[in-house]
Structures are given as C-alpha cells and as structure tokens.
C-alpha cells in the first residue's frame with residue numbers, strides 16, 4: 712500500500728516512499744523538520760525532502776495523508 716499527500720485545493724498529490732505513520736509525523740511537525748534541516752549536513756532522506764517540498768508549496772492549503780488509488 713502506498714501513501715502520500717493530497718492537496719484538496721490544487722488537486723495535486725505526491726507519493727514519497729514512506730509509511731503512512733511517517734507521512735503523518737512529517738506533516739504534523741513540518742515546522743520543526745524545516746528548522747532541523749538547516750543544520751543537517753549531507754541532506755535529509757529523499758522522502759523527507761519530497762514531502763517537505765510539497766508541504767511548503769501547499770502551505771495553508773488543505774493537505775491530507777491519503778492512500779494511492
């Protein structure tokens with residue numbers, strides 16, 4: 712089963728390779744992860760970078776964790 716983020720307003724979705732619980736975790740703590748990312752040498756896991764990019768782009772929109780149809 713694959714999960715991802717879906718933005719209701721833009722009808723856009725992204726499918727980072729991570730379990731549902733991890734995606735929910737990132738979504739709830741995006742503001743913390745963004746701060747931590749500034750101090751991480753060598754970059755973050757791909758799914759975090761992907762997820763963060765989507766969450767930033769859709770900041771203030773209705774974004775949900777969803778299952779890939």
Ligand SMILES: [Zn+2]
Pocket residue numbers: 718719720721722768769772773
């Ligand atoms: Zn959006």
